[in-house]
Amino acid sequence: MDNREVILDIQGLTKEFPGVKALSEVSFQVHRGSVHALVGENGAGKSTLIKILTGVYQATAGSFTFKGQPVKVEKPLDAQCLGLSVVHQELKLVETLSVAENIFLGRPQSGRGGLVDWRRMRDEAQKLVDELHIQLNVGREVSRLSIAQKQIVEICKALSFNAELIIMDEPSATLTDNELNCLFDIIDHLKRKGITVIYISHRMEEIFRIADTVTVLRDGMHIATLPVEQVNRQQLISLMVGRELGNEYPKLPAEITDVALEVRNLNRAGVLHDVNLNVRHGEILGIAGLVGAGRTETARAIFAADRMTSGQIFINGREVRFSSVRDAIHHGIALIPEDRKQQGLVLGMSVKHNTSMVNLDNVCEHRLLNEKRERELARSMIDMLDISTPTEEKEVRLLSGGNQQKVVLAKWLAVDSEIMIFDEPTRGIDVGAKAEIYKLMCQMAQRGKAVIMISSDMPELIGICDRIYAMREGTVSGELTRENFSQEAIMELAVS
């Protein structure tokens, strides 16, 4: 067993919200200098636990000790001062300030006369960045950094508080593989310095690659804490979902027929150049590439959400020109956007109203909205997609991430489009929900629809697609058929 010092000892933490028990008597220990993975489906209680540790919430019962001392964390700053920092999934940086200013936000290095000593601040910041062996100019404005670089800023910020425990909340969700490797190097580095990392992720490969120990939460309860060597992927997944999960990528055979959508020489000034692609009925087409390669931009241009500079689009062999998103929808195209909160849903609206939003004619009678039809539509979607919500009247902002994503799907399934473009459909959602989404995509292909999946998760592309295009620098850099699929082959095409 691990005989290193226990840095964090969680004892019976419980958190109740009105009507919900988000955490129930969770106890486990984290050892100094280890990388401790925290896994569980959405709604398992990970976020609640983190929020208690960092003082955002107060526990209903239970306590925890940090470095052997019982601690009372009442607000986030308390936690930071103790040496317990979080790198949030949604990064919390001030975009218009420099890297150095962000690192020392709220506590500038002051010199003589209480004025800010810019020089010292920059030097200190640069020292923190250099320690991680990263190339980054601390004078740069944060808005000009990539997401990966922003994460590094967050980590430096934590280090500037002399953090001894850093919690990383799904750091990999928005990273490409290259950036991920860089993050792992940093984590290794932190570990060697004796800093403990609690790593939250939905991706199994990562856990087996970097974690020493893994804790599984399910429905607010502690299920297991194990050394990573003692479990395999399948076991871990079944611990998380509490049931045996079949094949992770349930690919179903579908008959691939004629070309449904063809894009020729699509251009968008400064973003896309000469994008050529096609997808057939019954086919699941993957689009791989690094963040910024133009995948989302291609989807948006096809969907007429952004204007294209030039290019042609053919549907079932006939050339079409869309004047608006509405027009694209009428021609049978659906785009399930990557950011469900910003682009997919009206969070303040009910499940019912979100579901009917794209095609209100569906729920109209004599050109007027019909309450009953709308309710029926919502209920049928809730059943079909197994959306967990008490009623169809619930506001979607109150649902968990996975269920929100299902509402986005419901909204587009209600339209029954022939060509469906999914942009990162499984980002940030749990294994169980992922499998359901894959199944759904396969079923659509079986029904003769053309499915396009944009994804940064290579195993899922390989697992589910019939063909993959890789994009690089605003254009399609190559095409792979199923027999040539491999992560290496995709990466080869995705990087220059």
Next chain:
Amino acid sequence: MNSGGKRFEILKVLGDYVILLPIALLIVVWTIFAPNFLTYNNFMNVLRQVSMVAILAAGQYFMICTGFIDFALGALVGLCGIIFAKGMVDWGLPPVIAALAALAVGLLCELIDGTLVTKFHLPAFVATLGMMYIGRGMCYVITNSYPVSKLPASIGWIGRGYIANVLPWPVAIMIIVYVVVSFISKRTKFGRFVYATGGNREAAHLSGINVDLITQCSFLLGGFFSTLTAIILVSRLNSGQPSAGTGYEFQAVIACVMGGVSLSGGKGKALGVILGAIFVGLLTNGMTLIAVDSNWQQVVQGVVLILAITFDVYKQRRQAESR
């Protein structure tokens, strides 16, 4: 279990119309302190006053639901009123034509604002604030700062008449307006599009909703309701006052917020707005009855607006946390 469900229902209805509590409170307080408050005449008086702010609030309601606030509405009430009065008195237009001219001006101003917001990407705050100054300035320019009087007697019924000697016409118009507005927001696609656009513009756009068109329509509705309010006000005052409608846009915002329309857009019920307007009307009426100085009344309105919004923000946050 069953009774728990029922209690939840009651709480939900109360939650939607929380405004009923302050209204009840005001009625009690004014009944005690203002001797003439609880009379039929005064009550009708309140309703008649309320009706104009309420009708204008219908325009503000669409704007807020789409995600904006229109600061120009009060000034447009003034400007449209001047056009209406001046049209009849100085330009010799029949009342109907004068009313249409006023409507044309109201719609034109809002068309300009809507275009600035949708096509030139100006913040609505700036566009409507600018229009507020333009509109009010034009009121004084056109009239040379003198009120327009000697209106034809034939328009008196709109602001001062009664239906069957019981129901004041402005109140009847207000009721019709809200029946229609409520119908539009609940039963038509346009109403839903307004909520969706205000709730999340990007998501609405990606759902195939023409968000620019919806925004433009909300502005135009603002112009329409400004004109309607202006005509009633001119008839009631029996003159075109260049300062008419000053501060109405603000009272309309209070009515909306008190009535449960969220300033973050995409939420609110039309019936709530009418109640909000009644609240505002009761507040000012009672203060006038107990002779509160009109300058102090402004202060009170400001305080009420801030309190109402604070409550709205607090409610939203609590709901978000308790999930």
